[in-house]
Amino acid sequence: MDLRLTDEQQALRAEAAAFCAGVRPLLEADPEWRRQGMLSDGDSSAVNRALGDAGWIGMSWPPELGGRGLSRLDATLVEEVFGYHWLPLSSYLLSYKTIGAALERFAAPALVEQLLPPITRGELVFCQGFSERGAGTDLGSLTTRAVRQGDSFVVDGHKIWTSGAHLADWIYLAVRTDPDLPKHRGISVLVAPIDTPGIEVRSFATLGGGTLCEVFLDAVEIPAENLVGELNGGWAVLMHTLDFERITAEKLGGVAWLLDRLEERVGSSAQLARLRGELTAARLLSFRAADTLDRGLPGSATSAMAKLSGARLMQRAADAVVDLLGLGGLGEGADAALEGRAAGLYRGSVGSTIAGGTTEVQQLVIARRGLGLR
Ligand SMILES: Cc1cc2nc3c(=O)[nH]c(=O)nc-3n(C[C@H](O)[C@H](O)[C@H](O)COP(=O)(O)OP(=O)(O)OC[C@H]3O[C@@H](n4cnc5c(N)ncnc54)[C@H](O)[C@@H]3O)c2cc1C
Structure with missing residues (x-):
């Protein structure tokens, strides 16, 4: 593979550069952007909505879900242009590039139809609740527990280093659903609105100059239909998510x-x-x-x-x-x-x-x- 782009890819990148020039006034008005630039994990929601309005979120998704039917490669070429113009992309990267990719592949059709269109419009922002104390590199050791009760899972645990949880609308959670299975096989993935009772978000400043969060989960009731992928089959979902991230x-x-x-x-x-x-x-x-x-x-x-x-x-x-x-x-x-x-x-x-x-x-x-x- 070389760096020669097709005429269509060059036109797409030119269109993306023109979009970036258009949102520049929005960026200039944000002191957090001046300080942190594209790495800003502050409130990039105005830019995210502008990206959504212009059809840049969900580029690789089909038109019926609000996308443009392009490839991930095309989206990657555009993301490089966004970075060159220093766009704050934390909402975009989490909601579309990373979590959205796994939702598209693994979520049930009803959940896909519920979540992907508002993501493409820049109206729904996700955060990613994987890491815990003692479960960062060794993610398979996570202990946040989800117990099935009737039509719901009840979740208890504690997530750390959760980027953007203080701004997110929904959380994408790695949970342990069977403690008796070998550790990588007893994990599942759930999604829930961040304002679900029992979820508490605390944010703190980082060496990087931005903000990270802890998320406390206390008897959080999440409908069983919010399971992403197979029960106890979450490891494959998590790895797929990371491949995109x-x-x-x-x-x-x-x-x-x-x-x-x-x-x-x-x-x-x-x-x-x-x-x-x-x-x-x-x-x-x-x-x-x-x-x-x-x-x-x-x-x-x-x-x-x-x-x-x-x-x-x-x-x-x-x-x-x-x-x-x-x-x-x-x-x-x-x-x-x-x-x-x-x-x-x-x-x-x-x-x-x-x-x-x-x-x-x-x-x-x-x-x-x-x-x-x-
Ligand atoms: C800016 C930032 C944003 C983040 N955002 C999120 C987020 O949104 N959601 C989320 O879930 N997490 C997030 N994280 C957490 C991140 O995924 C973890 O910090 C990372 O996976 C490392 O885990 P740890 O911090 O527990 O370090 P540890 O796993 O304790 O690792 C400590 C050190 O030991 C090394 N090490 C550990 N195991 C091995 C091994 N087997 N072989 C060789 N070396 C090893 C590591 O490389 C590292 O240098 C974020 C982190 C940062 C810095």
Whole structure:
């Protein structure tokens, strides 16, 4: 696979760039965006609704669900453009790219019809409740319990590091439905409105400069029809979700913007040339991962390669700002170097090697699933 795009793909990217220029005033009005840029996990709801109004959410879904019937690869090409224009995408990425992909594949038709159209309109935002204390990398050890009672599940537990729960309308939850089965086989996935009685969200500030949440679940009653996938078959749903989450072309778009601006300021340098080479490799890995999922092939290794290359590149690009501009390059505010965006990228680059699975986990997935090592 190479980087030559079809005329249709180029037109799609031009249309996306024009959309980004159109929403620029909306972004300029948001101080959180100035500070955190595309990594903002603040209130991106206005941008999300604008994305929905313009038909950009759910691009790879069929028209009857509000989509455009495009491929995941096309959507990935567009997400890169969004990243280059520094759009805050947290709602989009969680609701469509990541959770939406699993809902489309695994949810019952009634749930798909209920949830996907409002997601495409930017009216329904999801958060992802996977991680717990002691169940991050080792997600199979999660202990949040769901017990079937009549037509419902009753859920008790505690989730941490839940991005965007303070802004979300619904939560996508990994729960243990059978503690007697081997740990990866007793897990299921449920979805529920975040205002369901018994759900409490507490948010806190992070080193990355944004906000993360804890979610407490106390006797939360969730209708059985909100099960996504098979009962006790949740592991496959979770892995499918992560395959989509780990393609992070939007971050590569942000890196491309940063390298362009750095080159304008300092001219060409060996360090920048090397980073551009790494960017090309990371882009190819992202596009290949999206294409793999489009073809319905096993995607865990290719998505892990995309995630690993993108997260490392983001850290190296952030380092390059300091190498080439000194600490002054990390100044904040619209008048600072690089429009004040490098600091947000620098802070956020740490979390990007952890969220969606750490660097070590991506290496393990590549070794086991990609290379067949034991
Ligand atoms: C910005 C951000 C956003 C996040 N958003 C969400 C979200 O929306 N929803 C959600 O559910 N979670 C979210 N997370 C949580 C994230 O998925 C976990 O932090 C991640 O999976 C790591 O888990 P942990 O923090 O428990 O670390 P641990 O699993 O305790 O790992 C600690 C260290 O040990 C290493 N390690 C662990 N096991 C192994 C092993 N077997 N081999 C080699 N090294 C190993 C890890 O690589 C890591 O360096 C987010 C995290 C961040 C930073």
